Amino acid sequence: MAWKMNDTEPIYLQLIEKIQMDIVSGRCKPGDKLPSVRDLAVDAAVNPNTMQKALSELERSGLVFSQRTSGRFITDDSAMIANARKNLAVEEIRLFFSRMQQLGYNENETLELLQNVLKEGA
Amino acid sequence: MAWKMNDTEPIYLQLIEKIQMDIVSGRCKPGDKLPSVRDLAVDAAVNPNTMQKALSELERSGLVFSQRTSGRFITDDSAMIANARKNLAVEEIRLFFSRMQQLGYNENETLELLQNVLKEGA
Amino acid sequence: MAWKMNDTEPIYLQLIEKIQMDIVSGRCKPGDKLPSVRDLAVDAAVNPNTMQKALSELERSGLVFSQRTSGRFITDDSAMIANARKNLAVEEIRLFFSRMQQLGYNENETLELLQNVLKEGA
Amino acid sequence: MAWKMNDTEPIYLQLIEKIQMDIVSGRCKPGDKLPSVRDLAVDAAVNPNTMQKALSELERSGLVFSQRTSGRFITDDSAMIANARKNLAVEEIRLFFSRMQQLGYNENETLELLQNVLKEGA
DNA sequence: GTGGTCTAGACCACC
DNA sequence: GTGGTCTAGACCACA
Numbered sequence: 001m002a003w004k005m006n007d008t009e010p011i012y013l014q015l016i017e018k019i020q021m022d023i024v025s026g027r028c029k030p031g032d033k034l035p036s037v038r039d040l041a042v043d044a045a046v047n048p049n050t051m052q053k054a055l056s057e058l059e060r061s062g063l064v065f066s067q068r069t070s071g072r073f074i075t076d077d078s079a080m081i082a083n084a085r086k087n088l089a090v091e092e093i094r095l096f097f098s099r100m101q102q103l104g105y106n107e108n109e110t111l112e113l114l115q116n117v118l119k120e121g122a
Numbered sequence: 123m124a125w126k127m128n129d130t131e132p133i134y135l136q137l138i139e140k141i142q143m144d145i146v147s148g149r150c151k152p153g154d155k156l157p158s159v160r161d162l163a164v165d166a167a168v169n170p171n172t173m174q175k176a177l178s179e180l181e182r183s184g185l186v187f188s189q190r191t192s193g194r195f196i197t198d199d200s201a202m203i204a205n206a207r208k209n210l211a212v213e214e215i216r217l218f219f220s221r222m223q224q225l226g227y228n229e230n231e232t233l234e235l236l237q238n239v240l241k242e243g244a
Numbered sequence: 245m246a247w248k249m250n251d252t253e254p255i256y257l258q259l260i261e262k263i264q265m266d267i268v269s270g271r272c273k274p275g276d277k278l279p280s281v282r283d284l285a286v287d288a289a290v291n292p293n294t295m296q297k298a299l300s301e302l303e304r305s306g307l308v309f310s311q312r313t314s315g316r317f318i319t320d321d322s323a324m325i326a327n328a329r330k331n332l333a334v335e336e337i338r339l340f341f342s343r344m345q346q347l348g349y350n351e352n353e354t355l356e357l358l359q360n361v362l363k364e365g366a
Numbered sequence: 367m368a369w370k371m372n373d374t375e376p377i378y379l380q381l382i383e384k385i386q387m388d389i390v391s392g393r394c395k396p397g398d399k400l401p402s403v404r405d406l407a408v409d410a411a412v413n414p415n416t417m418q419k420a421l422s423e424l425e426r427s428g429l430v431f432s433q434r435t436s437g438r439f440i441t442d443d444s445a446m447i448a449n450a451r452k453n454l455a456v457e458e459i460r461l462f463f464s465r466m467q468q469l470g471y472n473e474n475e476t477l478e479l480l481q482n483v484l485k486e487g488a
Numbered sequence: 489g490t491g492g493t494c495t496a497g498a499c500c501a502c503c
Numbered sequence: 504g505t506g507g508t509c510t511a512g513a514c515c516a517c518a
Binding site: 021024025026085086088089090092093094096099100102103104105107110111113114117118 | 143146147148207208210211212214215216218221222224225226227229232233235236239240
Binding site: 265268269270329330332333334336337338340343344346347348349351354355357358361362 | 462
């Protein structure tokens with residue numbers, strides 16, 4: 001796996017985000033079987049417990065479910081995935097506005113500049 | 123100063139970003155005198171050489187200038203500051219669209235969702 | 245057999261409860277012949293002596309009786325079975341009220357909430 | 367602390383139930399400070415991690431909240447506590463009916479017997 | 489082999 | 504001192 005690690009944010013949260021992205025972006029399909037906790041942990045170079053914690057939270061949020069003996073699966077409820085995707089997007093938008101506000105752009109100014117960027121292409 | 127450090131991005135770039143933000147957001151005013159390199163470095167808990175490199179870059183971009191005898195100052199050219207601010211904002215917008223694209227939102231879908239978020243308050 | 249064992253309660257009492265349930269719930273019919281002590285003990289993974297003790301108690305209470313030559317049988321006295329069933333139920337009710345009291349519900353409050361639960365479906 | 371341990375149910379769930387009871391029954395008052403994770407763990411003779419897990423879940427359910435440096439507290443939202451208490455009671459009622467059903471009592475028969483037990487006092 | 493639980497012991501940030 | 508995170512390694516039930 002080996003993606004960028006941020007040393008300030010807890011690892012298990014980063015794992016959650018990563019797996020969420022894999023799911024909502026469609027890299028993993030609904031109903032797909034996930035590798036075992038141990039394999040995922042080895043892959044991410046973290047302790048199995050840490051991976052377990054991440055997966056448990058994902059299970060709580062409904063994005064994955066586990067069958068004790070046969071493994072862990074991505075939910076086949078597309079609506080739930082779509083919903084998670086939207087929530088992430090909304091959160092991204094909120095962060096965006098917050099960062100723009102730090103630069104002194106209010107909502108209207110932000111929208112205006114955003115339109116300009118789009119028009120000017122690339 | 124003491125802000126969160128990211129271990130992936132070069133430190134001097136992080137310093138530049140931080141100081142840029144202080145300038146364009148108005149936390150530091152045009153014409154303000156900056157502390158000495160040494161003090162800034164101590165404050166940021168970095169090597170003076172690293173801070174020096176950051177300040178040199180800022181000088182090259184025109185946001186700060188140094189007077190050999192009296193120290194280093196923030197430019198009093200408001201247009202230049204405004205310009206820097208806009209560049210940062212445009213960069214922020216680009217990153218935003220890129221992240222939304224990772225979530226599977228194209229430009230129009232992004233705009234639509236963005237309008238919704240604004241309408242629904244927050 | 246193989247049911248969950250509780251390590252705090254004496255095993256023979258757990259065996260009694262289990263067999264009582266089998267009888268009063270009708271899983272074993274009045275007059276049915278029971279397997280041998282040995283078989284029952286193997287089935288429950290307990291020492292034959294322990295099973296013997298349980299069966300003796302059940303015999304004392306009248307739920308089972310033994311015929312020296314042909315084995316051990318469940319009583320065919322339906323009234324006795326019905327009585328045992330009622331005793332278990334009453335005990336269950338007492339425990340229920342005791343638990344509700346621990347939650348701070350007196351008898352009337354318990355009855356009220358119980359009616360609500362029944363009304364709202366289940 | 368030293369209360370009865372059940373070896374089949376996960377320890378952290380038993381811890382949750384125990385603490386829940388302490389809260390909803392009023393043994394601990396709203397706003398009360400809880401002992402530190404370590405102390406609670408020693409008290410319950412479990413690993414700090416296990417106690418931490420229990421407390422985290424209680425925090426998720428809203429019954430307790432934590433302040434990073436000063437400790438953990440019982441919520442001062444009485445309505446939330448009352449709500450938790452009711453949920454536990456409803457769950458108790460459901461289990462009661464389920465056990466009565468195993469004894470062959472339907473809802474009406476259960477209610478009838480229950481009234482009788484109450485009338486006969488004791 | 490799977491998910492899940494548990495322990496022992498470490499380290500961190502915060503105040 | 505607090506809560507929180509993380510690792511290493513063990514054990515269990517299930518099928």
